[in-house]
Structure formats: C-alpha cells, structure tokens
Amino acid sequence: xxxxxxxxxxxxxxxxxxxxxxxxxxxxxxYEDPRIDKVxxxxxxxxxxxxxxxxxxxxxxxxVAGKVxxxxxxxxxxxxxxxxxxxxDISLGEEEKRVARLACAGGANVARNKANYxxxxxxxxxxxxxxxxxxxxxxxxxxxDCEAVCExxxxxxxxxxxxxxxxxxxxxxxxxxxxxxxxxxxxxPVSHKLWVACKNLEFGDKVLEDCEVGCTACxxxxxxxxxxxxxxxxxxxxxxYGANRQGKEAIDRCATGAIVWLDEREGxxxxxxxxxxxxxxxxxMGPS
Amino acid sequence: xxxxxxxxxxxxxxxxxxxxxxxxxxxxxxxxVSGKMETATKMGGAVTFVxxxxxxxxxxxxxxxxxxxxxxxxxxxYIVVIASTVQLVEMFIKxxxxxxxxxxxxxxxxxxxxxxxxxxxxFQTNKEYDLVQSFVFALGAGTGFTLALMxxxxxxxxxxxxxxxKVVRGTVITLLIAGILSLTFMGFSGLGS
Numbered sequence: 001x002x003x004x005x006x007x008x009x010x011x012x013x014x015x016x017x018x019x020x021x022x023x024x025x026x027x028x029x030x031y032e033d034p035r036i037d038k039v040x041x042x043x044x045x046x047x048x049x050x051x052x053x054x055x056x057x058x059x060x061x062x063x064v065a066g067k068v069x070x071x072x073x074x075x076x077x078x079x080x081x082x083x084x085x086x087x088x089d090i091s092l093g094e095e096e097k098r099v100a101r102l103a104c105a106g107g108a109n110v111a112r113n114k115a116n117y118x119x120x121x122x123x124x125x126x127x128x129x130x131x132x133x134x135x136x137x138x139x140x141x142x143x144x145d146c147e148a149v150c151e152x153x154x155x156x157x158x159x160x161x162x163x164x165x166x167x168x169x170x171x172x173x174x175x176x177x178x179x180x181x182x183x184x185x186x187x188x189p190v191s192h193k194l195w196v197a198c199k200n201l202e203f204g205d206k207v208l209e210d211c212e213v214g215c216t217a218c219x220x221x222x223x224x225x226x227x228x229x230x231x232x233x234x235x236x237x238x239x240x241y242g243a244n245r246q247g248k249e250a251i252d253r254c255a256t257g258a259i260v261w262l263d264e265r266e267g268x269x270x271x272x273x274x275x276x277x278x279x280x281x282x283x284x285m286g287p288s
Numbered sequence: 289x290x291x292x293x294x295x296x297x298x299x300x301x302x303x304x305x306x307x308x309x310x311x312x313x314x315x316x317x318x319x320x321v322s323g324k325m326e327t328a329t330k331m332g333g334a335v336t337f338v339x340x341x342x343x344x345x346x347x348x349x350x351x352x353x354x355x356x357x358x359x360x361x362x363x364x365x366y367i368v369v370i371a372s373t374v375q376l377v378e379m380f381i382k383x384x385x386x387x388x389x390x391x392x393x394x395x396x397x398x399x400x401x402x403x404x405x406x407x408x409x410x411f412q413t414n415k416e417y418d419l420v421q422s423f424v425f426a427l428g429a430g431t432g433f434t435l436a437l438m439x440x441x442x443x444x445x446x447x448x449x450x451x452x453x454k455v456v457r458g459t460v461i462t463l464l465i466a467g468i469l470s471l472t473f474m475g476f477s478g479l480g481s
Contacts, residue, residue: 009358013349013365017372024376028383120449 069093107160336430
C-alpha cells in the first residue's frame with residue numbers, strides 16, 4: 001500500500017512539474033533571429049573586441065539588426081566579410097586596416113637604465129616601482145607584456161627588448177594598447193606613414209642623456225614639413241593626419257631619428273642626417 | 289516549531305555554520321569558480337538567489353508531504369522540485385531580463401543540483417523552521433557562501449603575484465588556503481551562544 005502511495009505522490013508531482021515546464025517553455029519562448037547564429041559562425045570567433053563589441057556574438061546581433069557593417073571586423077579575412085555582407089544583403093563598409101604601433105625606439109642598445117629591476121619580469125609590475133628601471137620615464141620597459149597578451153602572435157621582442165609588430169598578423173584588437181603601462185601603443189591606419197617613435201616630454205640634452213634616439217624637441221621637422229602639418233606640443237611633434245599632406249622631407253634633418261617614415265617594404269626609414277646606431281650590446285648603466 | 293531568533297539564524301548560517309567552511313557543502317563551486325573576484329561575486333549572487341527559491345519550494349513540499357503522511361519521500365521530491373523550479377525561473381529570466389540572464393545564465397544550471405542547495409532544504413526541515421525563518425536561513429546561507437567565495441577569490445588573486453614554492457603551486461596551495469580559511473571560521477563557533 002505504502003509503495004503505491006509513494007509512487008502516486010512522486011508520479012503526480014513529476015507530472016505536475018513536467019506539465020508546468022512544457023507550458024512555460026511554450027509561453028516563455030524567446031525568439032532569436034536564426035541569422036544571428038549563421039553570422040556568428042562566419043565571424044572569426046576571436047572574441048577580441050576590436051569591433052567595439054564585447055565579442056563575436058554581440059557583433060553578430062548588431063550586424064543582423066543593421067547597426068554596423070561587416071567591415072568593422074578587421075580580424076577576419078576579406079572573403080569572410082564579403083560572405084557576411086552577401087548573406088545579410090548589406091554593403092561591406094570596408095575600413096582601412098589599422099595596426100598597433102609603438103611610440104618608442106629606445107632599445108637596450110640606445111637607452112640607459114637608471115636602476116636594475118630584479119622583480120617579477122612584467123612591465124606592469126616593474127612600472128609600479130618608480131616607473132621601472134629605464135632612464136626615460138616614458139620609454140618601453142621591455143619585459144614584453146604586449147608579446148604575452150597578443151593572441152595573434154603579431155608581437156615579437158627583438159634582441160634589444162623592444163616589441164616589433166608584424167603588421168600582417170596584427171588585427172588591431174587593442175590588447176597591447178591596454179596592457180602597456182606606459183601607453184606606448186596606439187592603433188594607427190596604415191596610411192599614416194609619418195610616425196614619431198618617442199614619448200619623452202623632456203627636451204634637449206636631458207633626453208639624450210637617457211636615450212640616443214629620443215626626440216629632443218629641436219623643431220626641425222616642424223620647419224621642414226608642409227605648413228601646419230606638424231605642431232610641437234609638450235616637446236613632442238604632433239602630426240595632423242587629417243588632410244593627406246604627409247611628406248618624407250620632415251624626417252630628413254632629424255638628428256636622432258625620432259621621427260620616421262614607415263615604408264611598407266623597407267620598414268622604418270630614418271632621416272639622412274640622423275646618427276647611425278651601430279652599438280649592439282646594452283648601454284652601460286650610469287648616473288644621470 | 290523552532291524558537292531561534294531571526295538574527296541568530298542569519299549569523300549562524302552565514303558565519304558560525306558557514307555552509308562551505310564549516311559544513312563543507314558546495315566545495316566544487318568554491319574551488320572551481322573562485323579564480324576571479326568578478327565571477328565569484330556573480331556565482332555567490334546566483335547561489336543566494338537559488339537558495340531563496342529552493343528554501344520556499346522545500347517549505348511548500350514539506351507541508352504537502354506531511355499532509356499526505358509521506359515524509360520519507362522528502363529527499364527525492366526536494367531534488368525534483370528544486371531542479372524544475374530553477375529551470376522555470378531560468379526560462380522566466382531569459383524572457384524578462386536578457387541582461388540578468390547573461391550574467392547568471394551559465395551559473396544557474398550548475399547550481400541546481402548542488403549539495404549546498406539540497407543541504408539547505410534538508411537542514412531547514414530538520415530544524416523545523418517556519419516560513420520566515422526558512423527565508424532568513426536561506427539568505428544567511430547564501431551570504432555565507434558568497435563571503436567564502438569572495439574571500440577565496442581575493443586570496444587567489446593575490447596568490448598569482450606571490451612567490452610560492454614550486455611544490456605547492458597550483459591546486460595544493462589553494463587547498464591549503466581553504467583549510468586555513470576553514471580554521472579561521474571555526475573561531476566564530478562561540479558567537480551567539
């Protein structure tokens with residue numbers, strides 16, 4: 001008798017719950033556009049956030065809703081973007097490729113260390129201790145947090161402890177921009193050829209004491225370039241990329257080679273009058 | 289009928305008899321989701337939420353079983369009812385608040401059959417709490433769980449930057465810390481008596 005009672009109670013209980021759940025499933029069904037799944041499948045699944053959305057799925061939702069165009073995703077291949085554009089029957093909205101660029105050229109062979117940092121080998125940790133060991137407060141510390149954070153293997157540290165960005169692999173996701181405690185990285189369109197590879201806010205000999213390739217704020221580039229192209233702000237040249245008036249003449253007379261011309265094939269070209277760096281070993285640490 | 293005051297029930301469930309650190313219930317989320325403070329907080333919130341729901345469910349189902357004179361079905365019907373109610377609530381949240389669903393969504397199915405939840409339901413029946421007492425008990429247990437999880441997450445985040453000996457790195461030091469944390473919570477045992 002007891003067995004039947006138990007069976008009846010449990011059977012009744014489960015039946016009631018099952019009916020409630022079935023009913024709820026019908027009533028509370030959330031409609032999701034099936035195209036969102038399809039579009040998400042076509043996206044690169046990197047979830048890097050370069051598009052400005054938290055991940056590939058929110059970006060897919062925005063695409064289906066017509067709020068953005070596929071060109072915003074700079075990570076995927078152009079075929080993938082075209083496929084999405086065709087699938088949703090929208091225009092491609094291609095954006096210019098951007099890459100991460102480092103505003104520092106002070107490797108260990110040209111920049112002096114003011115202190116020897118022996119702690120956790122991470123830029124973020126080192127920068128907490130009076131800005132790291134580098135003589136130049138604004139310069140690259142060189143422990144390669146950016147190399148570690150890059151999911152696309154686009155950043156490699158060179159022999160002098162400076163990160164080198166492989167622009168073919170770089171997807172402009174912005175992870176390195178975020179991780180660098182000195183804020184040396186920025187995402188720049190590839191058409192920005194003229195580039196100031198220095199962030200030192202000092203001027204004159206004070207800069208040269210710490211780094212041989214820093215900007216001394218002499219202002220020659222401002223004079224040589226097209227009018228109003230370059231302006232000196234806080235002892236650093238600031239380039240107005242707006243109207244495309246960039247010219248190679250600005251780099252010619254730079255004595256330290258802090259302002260460079262970035263060529264697609266040859267890499268960074270320094271001015272003719274800039275001093276040649278032939279030292280390969282690290283600079284000796286000394287008092288400033 | 290239990291005569292304990294509401295304040296005592298809350299303190300007891302959250303500190304003195306902390307579900308994780310004194311009863312060792314819900315150890316898997318305690319070790320699994322305590323790597324980051326952010327997820328730990330969310331998980332704690334989700335557990336508290338489910339505890340409140342299951343406490344209400346358990347109270348109702350216990351009343352029904354007593355009425356039908358079949359209290360021996362307690363354990364099995366608690367599991368069934370709690371699991372399906374959480375399922376129901378999950379659907380409801382998905383419909384009503386997608387933002388909340390995205391924050392809690394992945395945790396809810398994980399929690400439904402957790403031993404801390406079932407333990408709560410069984411404890412409150414054993415102690416013969418009434419409805420209000422059960423509710424406060426669930427709130428206290430949830431707060432205690434969140435507290436334990438957040439303490440652990442904070443410690444583990446600090447641990448990432450500390451120079452731990454190689455032999456204890458990883459799971460070992462986590463378990464050691466959990467033990468010490470449990471030991472400290474034993475210090476609350478005189479509270480409120």
